[in-house]
Amino acid sequence: MQFSDEGYIIKLLRHGENSLLVTVLSAQHGKITGFVKGALSKKKLGVYQLGNAISFNAYARLEENLPQFRGVELLHAHAVSFMADAQKLATLSAFCELMNVCLPEKEALENLSFYIKGFMNGLENENWAAKYALIEFHLLEFLGIGLDLSACAATGTTKNLAFVSPKSGKAVCLEAGLPYRDKLFKFPYYAVDKNVTPNAAEVADLLNLTAYFLDKNFFQIHGLKFPNNRANLLQHLKLTED
Numbered sequence: 001m002q003f004s005d006e007g008y009i010i011k012l013l014r015h016g017e018n019s020l021l022v023t024v025l026s027a028q029h030g031k032i033t034g035f036v037k038g039a040l041s042k043k044k045l046g047v048y049q050l051g052n053a054i055s056f057n058a059y060a061r062l063e064e065n066l067p068q069f070r071g072v073e074l075l076h077a078h079a080v081s082f083m084a085d086a087q088k089l090a091t092l093s094a095f096c097e098l099m100n101v102c103l104p105e106k107e108a109l110e111n112l113s114f115y116i117k118g119f120m121n122g123l124e125n126e127n128w129a130a131k132y133a134l135i136e137f138h139l140l141e142f143l144g145i146g147l148d149l150s151a152c153a154a155t156g157t158t159k160n161l162a163f164v165s166p167k168s169g170k171a172v173c174l175e176a177g178l179p180y181r182d183k184l185f186k187f188p189y190y191a192v193d194k195n196v197t198p199n200a201a202e203v204a205d206l207l208n209l210t211a212y213f214l215d216k217n218f219f220q221i222h223g224l225k226f227p228n229n230r231a232n233l234l235q236h237l238k239l240t241e242d
Contacts, residue, residue, distance in 0.1 A: 006055040010096040034069035051078040090236035097227040136210035145217040185209040
């Protein structure tokens with residue numbers, strides 16, 4: 001097996017004295033882990049940081065073998081531009097952990113890669129948190145646990161949708177859901193309508209919704225613990241202050 005690709009580093013694990021096992025979200029091959037010899041040398045330390053975009057050549061004698069990454073080059077050092085920003089660092093940490101746990105090895109990311117790229121390239125923009133929330137929303141769909149937000153579960157109407165049921169994952173219209181609004185999630189308009197400029201409260205609402213369904217329909221089903229860095233993310237983001 002031999003191929004070239006590029007992607008974002010989401011996990012680093014020391015291997016021996018000066019080498020690493022590096023997990024990357026790649027453009028063409030999805031999540032892939034490779035061995036990098038000599039990665040911990042002083043010259044290369046800046047390359048191997050979570051969130052960095054790299055290009056690499058992967059080699060393995062057999063398809064099922066762990067590949068070795070060679071010719072690794074740094075394309076963009078994302079985290080270095082916001083090392084003093086606790087909110088962005090917390091989000092990057094949650095992103096890396098969630099992607100590493102949820103995504104299978106060597107499976108194409110399909111349209112999820114579009115939202116990952118948008119988030120990583122938009123970390124210096126004001127709406128970076130909104131772009132991250134979209135990753136989680138589309139991660140649900142990628143995992144086969146997407147929400148049914150096309151029509152009201154109670155009445156069948158496609159108009160005036162205002163809530164999402166935590167039990168069914170289906171939309172609920174304002175009239176049917178209003179008496180139970182304290183038990184329902186708010187409808188994620190900006191995710192459905194592809195609006196990339198929501199207010200902070202809307203981003204927080206979507207993150208609450210995605211966290212619930214990821215935990216319920218993926219982590220609990222697989223006997224896994226929901227990552228602490230993601231569970232505590234809203235405490236760092238302060239999204240409800242606006």
